[in-house]
Amino acid sequence: MNLSFERLFNKALEKIIEDYKEKGESLSEEILTQAIHNSLDDDLFNNIAENFYQILKDNMYEPLELERLIHTEFRSRIKQRWIRPLALFNSLIIIIEEICTNDINKSNEIKILDENTSEHSLKYYTFMKLLAKQILLAKEIHYLLEGGFADAALSRWRTAHETKIILFIFLKYYDNDKIMNELLTRFNDASIVEEYKECRWHNNSNDNYFKDLKKNYKNLLKKYGESFKFDYEWARPIFDSLSRRIYFKDLEIHVRNHEETLSFYQKANYQIHSSPLGTFDSLGTIDIEGLESPPYIFGPSNLGLRIPGQLEIFTLYETIVTYLNATPSIDTLIYIKTLGKFMNEAFEEFERVEEEIINDELSFSEENNV
Known part of the structure; x- marks a missing residue:
């Protein structure tokens, strides 16, 4: 046109x-x-x-259908190439979802009140909410990888990494009821602060829901102090000696030093915030001597799936393993061993397929330059 x-x-x-x-x-x-x-x-x-x-x-439906057919064909080619690592990744997700479902069904921290109502302890409810979010994120990332959107998958992995660290914070104090309850209560209350900060710009001051929200927000600041309006202040009980604001990096260091994922977390930041590097650099391009990707990419690519795939598999595995280790048993040990096998093989397969693609591209380039 x-x-x-x-x-x-x-x-x-x-x-x-x-x-x-x-x-x-x-x-x-x-x-x-x-x-x-x-x-x-x-x-x-x-x-x-x-x-x-x-x-x-x-005529808008015709190009829409054409785009759908093109993308369907492309996804089919990606599946042919990446079928094994993606299948292993998907199996890992299914197993972990089954583990969580079984955990919910047999949990003593859920009381059935009637046919349609149940009561969850704040501790269990928060843990399972974080695990459910991890499973959903893994499915989103898997779908993005199937579609060839490696940069978007890496961006979603950043959220999965942050969710994992927050769960690790709670699990570190699993047996310390005093700190655990304080952290959980503050974490739950922090959601009210975030909702108020989100709604204050577009809600009518006469709206009853917003009035109640604003009242609750002010009461929380009175309860915890004005600093509670900042991010991560819910974790103040374990950073009481810290005189400045709490940042996500402080949570990471508190549970462990994550230097192995630090560079990838920063790379994901560049993609999310559309920084100069995030604008010019993409996982979906080849940056190898002798190969040159198109300068402008308007769609998906079959390149770059390894990094977000491996990162998410590792994050998902670490999340569920740390949760299972909080209440170890023979069953949890078998689960962990099984999941470890899937993770290791998925890592190897993502590595193998990426090497195959690069070698194929190099061979094709050499043939055309002869």
Whole structure:
């Protein structure tokens, strides 16, 4: 589809000049400007835009279907190439979801009140909410990898990594009821602070729900102090000696030093915040001597799936293993061993497929340069 309306304008301009030449009249800049205004007014542009809009809208389903077919074909090619690591990844997700489902069914921290109502302890409810979020994130990342969107998958992995660290904070104090209850209560209350900060810009001050929300927000600041409005202040009980604000990095260091994922976490930040590096760099391109990716990519790629795939598998594995180790048993030991086998093989398969693709691209490039 050619969208060059400027070319139409230039043709109209040429016709005006030719008409004046045929008449033998001189064409001053003032006359030319007036002629353009007479020929191309706002109504004309509005009419062209309206007609163009209607044509595109009347035919919008055809390109949509074409795009769907192209993407379906592309996803099919990705599955052929990456089928084994993606299948192993998916099996890991299914097993972990089954473990959590079984845990819910046999948990003593859930009381069934009636046919439609149950009561969960705050501790169990928070843990399972974090685990459920991890499983959902893993499914999203798996879907993005199947579609060839490696940068988006890495961005979602960042959320999975943060969720894991928060769960690790709670699990570190699993047997310390005092600190655990304080952290859980503050974490739950922090959600009210976040909701208020989100809603304050677009809610009517006369709305009863917002009035209650604002009241609860102010009561929490009175209870915990003004600093509670900042991120991660729910973790203050374990950072009492820290005089400054708490940052996510402090949570990471508190549970362990995650230097092995630090560079990838920063890379994900660049993608999320559209930094200069996030703009120019992409996992879906090849940066190897002898190979050159297209300068502009408008869609998915079968490259770059290894890094987000391995990162998410490792994060998901660590999350469930740390949770299971909080209440060890023979069953949990078998689960951990089984999951470890899936993780190790998935790592190897992601590595193998990426090497195959790069080698194939190098061979193809050498053949074309001979």
